[in-house]
Amino acid sequence: MNPVIGLGAWTVKVIGAFGRMTSFAVQTAVASMRPFRGRRLVEELYRIGVRSLVIILLSGFVVGGVLGLQGYTSLARFGAEDLLGSGVALILIRELGPVVTSLLVTGRAGSSIAAGIASMNATEQLDGLRMMSVNPLGFVVAPNALAMILAMPLLSALFILSGLLGGYTVGSQLLGVDPGRYLTGIETVTTFEDDVAGSLLKALIFGVLVALISTYHGYTASRNAQGVSDATTNTVVIGSVTTLVVNYFFTALWSS
Amino acid sequence: MTVRDRLGEGDPTGARPATPSGPGTPATILDEEPAHVDALGLRLAYGANKVFDGLSCRFAQGAISCIIGASGSGKSTLLKLIACLIKPDFGDIWVGDQEITCMPESQAMVFRRRIGMLFQAGALLDSMTVFENVALPLREKTRLTEKEIEEEVHLQFEAVGLDKVDKLLPGELSGGMRKRVALARAMITRPEILLVDEPFSGLDPIAVRVVEALLLDLRERTGVTMILVNHDIPSTMRIADQIVFIVGRRTLSGSVEEMQQSEDRRVRAFIDAASPGEIDPSVWQGQESEL
Numbered sequence: 001m002n003p004v005i006g007l008g009a010w011t012v013k014v015i016g017a018f019g020r021m022t023s024f025a026v027q028t029a030v031a032s033m034r035p036f037r038g039r040r041l042v043e044e045l046y047r048i049g050v051r052s053l054v055i056i057l058l059s060g061f062v063v064g065g066v067l068g069l070q071g072y073t074s075l076a077r078f079g080a081e082d083l084l085g086s087g088v089a090l091i092l093i094r095e096l097g098p099v100v101t102s103l104l105v106t107g108r109a110g111s112s113i114a115a116g117i118a119s120m121n122a123t124e125q126l127d128g129l130r131m132m133s134v135n136p137l138g139f140v141v142a143p144n145a146l147a148m149i150l151a152m153p154l155l156s157a158l159f160i161l162s163g164l165l166g167g168y169t170v171g172s173q174l175l176g177v178d179p180g181r182y183l184t185g186i187e188t189v190t191t192f193e194d195d196v197a198g199s200l201l202k203a204l205i206f207g208v209l210v211a212l213i214s215t216y217h218g219y220t221a222s223r224n225a226q227g228v229s230d231a232t233t234n235t236v237v238i239g240s241v242t243t244l245v246v247n248y249f250f251t252a253l254w255s256s
Numbered sequence: 257m258t259v260r261d262r263l264g265e266g267d268p269t270g271a272r273p274a275t276p277s278g279p280g281t282p283a284t285i286l287d288e289e290p291a292h293v294d295a296l297g298l299r300l301a302y303g304a305n306k307v308f309d310g311l312s313c314r315f316a317q318g319a320i321s322c323i324i325g326a327s328g329s330g331k332s333t334l335l336k337l338i339a340c341l342i343k344p345d346f347g348d349i350w351v352g353d354q355e356i357t358c359m360p361e362s363q364a365m366v367f368r369r370r371i372g373m374l375f376q377a378g379a380l381l382d383s384m385t386v387f388e389n390v391a392l393p394l395r396e397k398t399r400l401t402e403k404e405i406e407e408e409v410h411l412q413f414e415a416v417g418l419d420k421v422d423k424l425l426p427g428e429l430s431g432g433m434r435k436r437v438a439l440a441r442a443m444i445t446r447p448e449i450l451l452v453d454e455p456f457s458g459l460d461p462i463a464v465r466v467v468e469a470l471l472l473d474l475r476e477r478t479g480v481t482m483i484l485v486n487h488d489i490p491s492t493m494r495i496a497d498q499i500v501f502i503v504g505r506r507t508l509s510g511s512v513e514e515m516q517q518s519e520d521r522r523v524r525a526f527i528d529a530a531s532p533g534e535i536d537p538s539v540w541q542g543q544e545s546e547l
Contacts (some may be wrong), residue, residue: 120381120382123377123379123382124375124376124377124379125379125380125381125382127336127341127373127375127379128373128375128379128380128381129381130341130365130368131339131341131368131371131372131373131442132368132392132393132396132397132441132445133365133366133368133369133393133396133397134392134393134396134397135365139396
């Protein structure tokens with residue numbers, strides 16, 4: 001095929017996919033309000049948020065511990081071990097907290113959402129809802145998406161706290177950094193406007209993106225086992241790559 | 257031949273045709289009962305694969321109509337078209353005096369309150385208990401209190417012969433019980449039309465007879481118009497008032513007696529295949545090429 005024609009076809013395909021996804025997002029947003037299903041939202045918050053807690057806390061602790069270990073080794077060369085708390089805090093709050101949380105939640109909850117909706121589609125459960133005059137976008141998709149959007153910043157915050165604890169344990173308890181200096185370093189270097197708000201906003205944006213990607217791929221999957229498998233894979237791959245790419249642009253914009 | 261053979265091109269004016277009658281027209285159930293559902297000149301294709309190419313058929317009011325035909329002939333697709341879950345590329349479907357193919361989804365949602373559907377695998381929501389599944393249409397679409405909903409659900413359970421299943425999950429039910437729960441859910445809003453996709457698939461012979469009795473009892477009590485897709489010829493012969501046989505772009509329809517007496521080789525092959533003995537495979541080859 002002529003490369004120009006190929007590029008044109010690819011561009012049309014990508015723009016079409018963006019259009020369909022945007023339309024899906026708007027329809028879901030409208031359906032989520034009429035009626036608002038609080039109970040379904042709480043159920044999904046439990047499934048997506050609470051059941052991701054262990055993996056988030058464990059991963060956060062280990063990542064914080066590694067940061068403490070590596071940070072101490074580097075800072076010790078310049079006799080600046082006391083800055084360990086500041087370094088661990090900034091890296092966790094600004095970057096690793098939201099990004100690693102998003103990657104973990106995409107793999108655990110995003111894939112589960114996509115597979116769940118796709119299998120409901122394959123087993124005609126979504127058609128069953130339509131036959132009861134219940135809009136599947138409002139009943140199934142919206143609670144999942146909203147729960148993901150709400151859970152992501154909260155999980156990211158817990159990841160960061162767990163990471164700070166991991167850094168503290170390794171730095172102060174194992175490597176001998178003064179605990180008071182570690183904690184003071186966190187307090188002095190962190191500002192709410194620049195660091196905490198930016199971190200939570202970043203996690204919220206990741207939540208919106210992962211929610212959209214996972215529900216869209218689940219809802220539009222082919223009605224067979226291969227469709228369920230593809231929806232899961234696409235969610236994890238596209239969700240992870242999107243997180244990393246958007247993180248770069250967000251950081252660049254936020255810093256400037 | 258007494259079986260009505262329709263080519264099904266439909267009326268180009270879009271007007272709903274009157275039920276045919278008069279001298280020379282054989283008496284069938286459609287002459288005795290007004291048509292409740294009229295499909296006219298349906299065309300539907302997925303890419304190059306033509307599912308329907310001008311198919312027409314009618315379903316009598318208050319009757320049990322069974323759609324039969326070869327695998328892949330579009331029987332379940334026809335049910336979904338009537339349920340407004342998919343739209344044809346061309347053609348009309350009239351349900352009563354309402355044409356449904358041009359409806360936007362918001363209107364289709366309202367229209368579907370007139371219709372219940374029993375899916376082949378039940379389509380029960382896996383994450384909800386049996387009670388919650390059956391109560392769902394009432395909770396979503398009525399202002400009944402929880403107590404009234406509970407009473408209504410248990411009445412439906414009684415009607416389909418279920419007891420002490422409230423807290424079970426669909427995964428804990430046998431195939432026959434799933435069908436009965438799905439039937440209870442489909443009927444709880446008292447629809448005027450019940451669409452049933454392969455109600456007997458995967459059931460043992462006794463469970464088949466139980467579901468048959470349930471469907472007959474339901475029609476007797478409620479007068480609901482039932483449209484079934486059914487591969488089970490003996491059960492079709494036992495319960496159907498009208499049989500619609502999809503063969504290629506045409507439908508052959510008539511009563512059970514008319515179908516049994518039909519001399520059409522494809523009808524005969526289909527009916528004879530359910531009996532012990534040899535069948536002529538060339539008939540099937542002919543049918544497939546026509547499909």
